[in-house]
Every structure is written in C-alpha cells, then in structure tokens.
Amino acid sequence: GAVVSQHPSWVICKSGTSVKIECRSLDFQATTMFWYRQFPKQSLMLMATSNEGSKATYEQGVEKDKFLINHASLTLSTLTVTSAHPEDSSFYICSARNLATRDEQYFGPGTRLTVT
Amino acid sequence: DQQVKQNSPSLSVQEGRISILNCDYTNSMFDYFLWYKKYPAEGPTFLISISSIKDKNEDGRFTVFLNKSAKHLSLHIVPSQPGDSAVYFCAASARRRFGNEKLTFGTGTRLTIIP
Numbered sequence: 001g002a003v004v005s006q007h008p009s010w011v012i013c014k015s016g017t018s019v020k021i022e023c024r025s026l027d028f029q030a031t032t033m034f035w036y037r038q039f040p041k042q043s044l045m046l047m048a049t050s051n052e053g054s055k056a057t058y059e060q061g062v063e064k065d066k067f068l069i070n071h072a073s074l075t076l077s078t079l080t081v082t083s084a085h086p087e088d089s090s091f092y093i094c095s096a097r098n099l100a101t102r103d104e105q106y107f108g109p110g111t112r113l114t115v116t
Numbered sequence: 117d118q119q120v121k122q123n124s125p126s127l128s129v130q131e132g133r134i135s136i137l138n139c140d141y142t143n144s145m146f147d148y149f150l151w152y153k154k155y156p157a158e159g160p161t162f163l164i165s166i167s168s169i170k171d172k173n174e175d176g177r178f179t180v181f182l183n184k185s186a187k188h189l190s191l192h193i194v195p196s197q198p199g200d201s202a203v204y205f206c207a208a209s210a211r212r213r214f215g216n217e218k219l220t221f222g223t224g225t226r227l228t229i230i231p
Contacts, residue, residue, distance in 0.1 A: 004159070032217060043120075043205065043221040044160070093159050097217065104150065105219065107159030 002028050004096050006108035013084055014116055020080045021111045023094030029074040030096035034105060035067070038091045050077055084115040119143045120208050122222035130230050135193040137225050139206035142187065146208035150219070151180060151191045154203045163204075164191070196229045203227070 003026040013019050023033060032051050036044040048064075050056040050071035058064045068080040077096075081088055091112050095105040121140045129135045137151075147168035152160035166173040166180045166189065173180050179192045193200055203226050207219040 006159075009157075034217075034219075043223045044219075046218055046220075049218065091157075095159070104162045104165060105217075106162065107152075109159045110157065112157070 002096075002098075002106040004030075004094065004106050004108040006092075006094055006111050008111060009109060010112040010114075012114045012116060015085055016083055018080055018082045019084055019113060020078055021092055021094075021113075023077045023079070023096065023108050025075045025096040025098075025106075028096075028098050029100075030077070030098060031074065031100065032097045033071055033077040034095045034097075035069060035077075035079050036093045036095070038093060038110075044093060047079075081113065084113070086115045089113055089115045118223070119146075120206060120220050120222040122204075122206060122225045124225050125223070126226040126228070128228045128230055129196045131198060132195045135191075135196045135200065135227055135229070137191040137193075137204050137206075137227065139189045139191075139222050140187055141189075141208050143208070143210075143220075144187070145210045146220075148209045148211040149180070149182060149189050150207045150209075151178070152205045152207060152221075153200075154205060154224070160205060193227075196227075198229045198231055201227060201229045 005024045007022045035047045038044045047062045048056045048058045050069050056069035071077040093110040095107045097105045150165040151163040154160040164175050164178045182189045203224045205224045206222045
C-alpha cells in the first residue's frame with residue numbers, strides 16, 4: 001500500500017527558532033502533497049497544497065512567509081515553521097496523492113510540534 | 117464556518133453490533149465524500165469513499181450511504197470489532213466537477229467498541 005512518512009515525529013523548540021518537517025512518499029510518486037494542522041480535539045485544517053516543482057497554494061489565513069513549503073521532488077515535501085511561537089504548537093500532518101493513479105490522499109503519521 | 121459537521125463527538129457500541137456514524141455538510145459544491153479512521157498520534161487512514169452520483173458504497177464491513185437532498189452521509193460498520201475503536205472523520209471535496217482536491221474535514225467522532 002501507499003506509505004507516507006514524516007520526520008521528525010515530535011519536536012520541541014524554543015520561541016524564535018525555525019523547525020523543518022519532512023514528508024516523504026515511500027512507494028509512490030506524489031504529484032501533490034497537502035499540509036494540515038490539528039489542534040487538540042479539533043478537526044484537521046488544510047494549510048496549503050503543493051505540487052511538485054511549483055509554488056504552494058496557501059489557504060486563507062495561513063501566512064506563507066511563516067510556513068514555508070517546498071516540494072522539490074516527487075517524493076519529498078518540507079514544511080518549515082519560521083520564527084516559531086507557542087501558538088504554533090500543534091500536530092502537523094502531511095498527505096500525498098498521485099493524481100496519475102487517482103488514488104486517495106494517504107496521510108503521514110504526523111509531527112507534534114511544541115514551542116516553548 | 118464548519119462546512120462538514122459530525123454532531124456526535126463520541127459513540128459507544130457493543131462488539132458485534134452495528135456502528136452508525138453520521139456526517140452533515142452544507143456546501144452544495146461537494147461531490148465526493150470520504151471516511152478516515154485515526155488513532156492517537158497517527159495520521160488518518162482512508163476507509164471508504166463515495167461519489168455524489170451514487171447513494172451507497174460498500175467495502176467489506178464498511179458501507180457509506182449518501183443522501184444528497186439532506187446533505188447527509190453515514191458510515192455503517194457491521195459487525196463492529198474492538199479494533200474499530202478510533203476517531204472517525206468524514207471529509208468532503210469538490211473533486212469531480214471542479215477538480216478541487218482540497219479535503220474539508222469534520223470534527224470527528226470517537227467510536228468505542230465495548231467487548
């Protein structure tokens with residue numbers, strides 16, 4: 001089956017620092033990757049959609065200069081949280097989809113970010 | 117503005133019985149619906165989907181029903197098993213007509229199967 005990995009699975013950082021989260025599709029080519037965040041006991045909220053080789057499309061209210069997304073290859077997308085603040089603490093989940101095969105989105109295991 | 121709603125935050129069902137999870141949506145542009153299962157600290161796992169041209173889709177123990185006029189869908193799990201205990205999210209997209217891959221998720225229902 002389709003496997004998506006994320007690294008790291010959890011990270012603690014200090015306010016003002018930047019954190020990079022990687023999302024990899026392990027056994028398929030992900031033409032499109034999505035980044036979500038989930039607050040405790042709430043739904044998954046889409047942050048941005050990225051297509052390989054092009055700029056990400058951000059959802060309304062998501063600061064593109066704060067959440068930098070790079071989708072440089074068909075198997076890797078990265079989300080960098082810049083100048084992190086405690087309110088950025090959340091569970092970040094990526095998903096990947098291969099539009100060529102019309103499969104559903106396959107989700108990574110998520111990354112728990114805690115900003116102190 | 118919660119376009120996809122799951123009004124029951126939790127549900128407990130006896131093992132072997134039927135579990136019914138409900139989901140309502142407000143955006144009439146949605147034409148493709150999915151159910152995901154999620155364990156704590158893990159990403160959602162795709163379960164089953166349904167297109168708006170159908171009113172039922174079945175896959176093993178899982179059946180999804182869609183009532184377009186009521187903007188309502190439900191997931192039936194029969195028979196329920198202890199391993200089904202998880203949080204279930206419904207999601208919707210405007211994929212078929214508009215090619216919009218964006219998923220809008222509901223708030224989730226925590227299903228607990230009682231042995």
